[in-house]
Amino acid sequence: MLKNYFKIAIAVLKRRKFFTFISLFGISFTLTIMMVLAAFIENVIGNDYPDRKRDRSLYITSMEERGKNAMSSGSPSFYFLNKYAATLKTPAKISICSNGGNSTNTYVNNKKIAINYKYTDANYWDILEYDFVEGKAFDAQQVKNGEHVAVISEGLKKEYFGDIPSVVGKYIEADNVQYRISGVVKNVPITTYMLYSDIYIPYTVSKIDYLNKDYQGGYIAILLAASKADLQKISNEYDDVMKRVPMENKDFDHMNCRAESYMRSFLNTGNEDSSGLTEALTAIGVFTLIVMLLPTINLININVTRIMERSSEIGVRKAFGASSKTLVYQFIVENLILTLLGGLIGIILSYIIIQIINSADLIPYFVIKMNLMVLLIALLICFVFGLFSGVYPAWRMSKLNVVTALKEQ
Amino acid sequence: MIRLQNIEKVYRTDTVETLALNSISLDIAKGEFLSIMGPSGCGKSTLLNIIGLLDIPTKGEIKIDEQKTDSLSDKQLANFRNKKLGFIFQSYHLINDLKVLDNVELPLLYRESSAKERKDLASEALGKVGLSNRVKHFPTQLSGGQKQRVAIARAIVGRPEIILADEPTGNLDSTMGNEVMDILLNLNKSDGTTIVMVTHDENMAKKTHRLVRLFDGSQVQ
Numbered sequence: 001m002l003k004n005y006f007k008i009a010i011a012v013l014k015r016r017k018f019f020t021f022i023s024l025f026g027i028s029f030t031l032t033i034m035m036v037l038a039a040f041i042e043n044v045i046g047n048d049y050p051d052r053k054r055d056r057s058l059y060i061t062s063m064e065e066r067g068k069n070a071m072s073s074g075s076p077s078f079y080f081l082n083k084y085a086a087t088l089k090t091p092a093k094i095s096i097c098s099n100g101g102n103s104t105n106t107y108v109n110n111k112k113i114a115i116n117y118k119y120t121d122a123n124y125w126d127i128l129e130y131d132f133v134e135g136k137a138f139d140a141q142q143v144k145n146g147e148h149v150a151v152i153s154e155g156l157k158k159e160y161f162g163d164i165p166s167v168v169g170k171y172i173e174a175d176n177v178q179y180r181i182s183g184v185v186k187n188v189p190i191t192t193y194m195l196y197s198d199i200y201i202p203y204t205v206s207k208i209d210y211l212n213k214d215y216q217g218g219y220i221a222i223l224l225a226a227s228k229a230d231l232q233k234i235s236n237e238y239d240d241v242m243k244r245v246p247m248e249n250k251d252f253d254h255m256n257c258r259a260e261s262y263m264r265s266f267l268n269t270g271n272e273d274s275s276g277l278t279e280a281l282t283a284i285g286v287f288t289l290i291v292m293l294l295p296t297i298n299l300i301n302i303n304v305t306r307i308m309e310r311s312s313e314i315g316v317r318k319a320f321g322a323s324s325k326t327l328v329y330q331f332i333v334e335n336l337i338l339t340l341l342g343g344l345i346g347i348i349l350s351y352i353i354i355q356i357i358n359s360a361d362l363i364p365y366f367v368i369k370m371n372l373m374v375l376l377i378a379l380l381i382c383f384v385f386g387l388f389s390g391v392y393p394a395w396r397m398s399k400l401n402v403v404t405a406l407k408e409q
Numbered sequence: 410m411i412r413l414q415n416i417e418k419v420y421r422t423d424t425v426e427t428l429a430l431n432s433i434s435l436d437i438a439k440g441e442f443l444s445i446m447g448p449s450g451c452g453k454s455t456l457l458n459i460i461g462l463l464d465i466p467t468k469g470e471i472k473i474d475e476q477k478t479d480s481l482s483d484k485q486l487a488n489f490r491n492k493k494l495g496f497i498f499q500s501y502h503l504i505n506d507l508k509v510l511d512n513v514e515l516p517l518l519y520r521e522s523s524a525k526e527r528k529d530l531a532s533e534a535l536g537k538v539g540l541s542n543r544v545k546h547f548p549t550q551l552s553g554g555q556k557q558r559v560a561i562a563r564a565i566v567g568r569p570e571i572i573l574a575d576e577p578t579g580n581l582d583s584t585m586g587n588e589v590m591d592i593l594l595n596l597n598k599s600d601g602t603t604i605v606m607v608t609h610d611e612n613m614a615k616k617t618h619r620l621v622r623l624f625d626g627s628q629v630q
Contacts, residue, residue: 008506008507315502317515318490319463319490320491320516320563323484326487326519402463403463406463
């Protein structure tokens with residue numbers, strides 16, 4: 001039966017080549033957009049380097065202070081996190097680091113290199129699992145002593161030093177300060193923005209006074225639980241602490257600074273009324289709807305026209321024993337074959353586009369990969385697309401009166 | 410085998426009501442070859458469609474094998490047509506996108522059968538109409554007579570007890586028409602298939618067991 005449907009579907013595709021081209025172009029183009037988007041999102045969300053323990057971590061990344069006539073939001077300060085988060089009892093480990101928004105320029109052979117830098121503590125290297133290409137991280141003693149040591153990314157190593165085998169022990173200049181390199185780590189894509197950096201240095205060498213007693217000030221905290229089950233305990237303890245935190249000044253009467261999962265903190269807008277997750281999902285949903293709606297309507301239209309050309313076939317099939325349900329099934333299967341064919345073209349197109357995006361290096365250290373998840377999403381999109389654009393025309397077809405259908409030639 | 414009682418068919422539009430069939434009662438015996446004749450527009454095809462359960466009468470009752478057909482659901486009707494009835498149309502109604510063999514297999518798709526069974530039965534049916542050498546051709550590569558023979562093979566492949574033929578020789582020249590008629594006569598004689606045929610051709614009608622004439626929707630003979 002399916003073989004017969006397949007034969008018919010292919011024959012119908014061959015019959016009106018222009019229509020087929022328009023249909024396939026619409027489907028594959030739409031699916032390409034969706035697949036590239038899905039691949040992008042999947043890679044952004046799915047990439048767990050270097051925070052491989054993110055399923056048992058909580059992140060404090062933003063703070064919002066509100067009063068009757070004032071509102072202020074941003075990242076918490078080192079002072080705030082050190083005082084209220086680092087003192088928590090329930091986490092197995094706590095790290096405080098700058099939130100990655102710092103950048104400076106450095107010069108090598110008269111060439112300017114823009115670099116991102118990040119202040120961290122020693123726990124940072126225990127909680128996060130950076131892959132060291134060479135050397136090691138700085139330790140707690142070095143942080144305490146305020147030593148000018150640094151861990152740099154592989155990308156910066158290449159850019160700054162060129163292709164040399166080892167740079168551990170060498171010095172790198174950033175912001176007019178010389179740092180001795182203690183280790184080199186594999187690049188973190190910029191999309192993992194909370195942890196991305198070119199150079200990592202102890203927070204104690206920060207030029208900005210990290211002991212400044214403002215509540216806000218460009219730092220984040222990562223709270224690692226001993227097990228997933230402990231996450232709730234940490235959350236509860238932190239919430240209790242937060243309830244007792246005095247307001248920073250008279251302008252504010254309310255403060256919101258949550259310890260959240262990776263995804264929520266990743267999408268955090270700093271606005272306590274919306275999680276960011278909702279907004280992101282709504283945005284993706286609306287975008288998907290718009291991108292899918294027009295080609296779906298177009299495909300429905302083309303399908304209806306094509307069905308009417310096949311009324312004689314429909315009449316014959318009904319006369320020889322096809323029920324309306326069977327015909328609906330046949331047409332949906334045919335349409336799924338068409339959309340899957342379009343999907344296949346879409347996958348090839350997406351692959352090409354992703355290769356172009358990757359080779360153009362539009363997003364630093366971010367490589368989009370077509371993994372199984374992306375392919376499954378693509379398949380699901382094809383299926384939904386095929387189903388939606390096939391159901392209405394199929395239903396109309398099945399309702400055709402046999403006698404009328406057979407009169408048409 | 411087929412019993413029609415007071416069949417009436419009225420076509421209604423907003424302003425006009427047309428009586429296409431007026432109180433037709435007809436008994437067709439098992440193994441009978443019946444022809445229906447009459448001028449264009451007299452209701453021959455409408456009657457055949459009603460016998461074939463492709464159309465519903467406005468009034469009256471049809472029984473096939475003592476079974477009333479008016480209460481059957483869409484699925485039951487489809488099943489009934491598939492098992493009991495075979496259709497031959499004046500303009501063949503072959504699916505041009507499918508090869509001859511696939512066209513003939515079509516009725517078998519709607520019943521339990523394996524691909525091999527379908528192929529064997531379709532080849533056998535094509536053998537009966539003398540087209541064993543055309544299985545891989547597409548309908549557009551065949552002559553009118555050959556197309557109608559493919560249509561006959563499709564009608565008989567499921568071994569139905571009744572074949573309904575709507576002017577099967579209408580589009581064919583006399584030689585080809587006779588060939589097709591011979592096949593139908595042979596089917597009726599050797600397999601005992603009940604055949605109801607609409608025709609314009611007196612000569613063809615004379616070869617059948619009984620002739621029914623219609624005029625303006627009424628039975629006149």
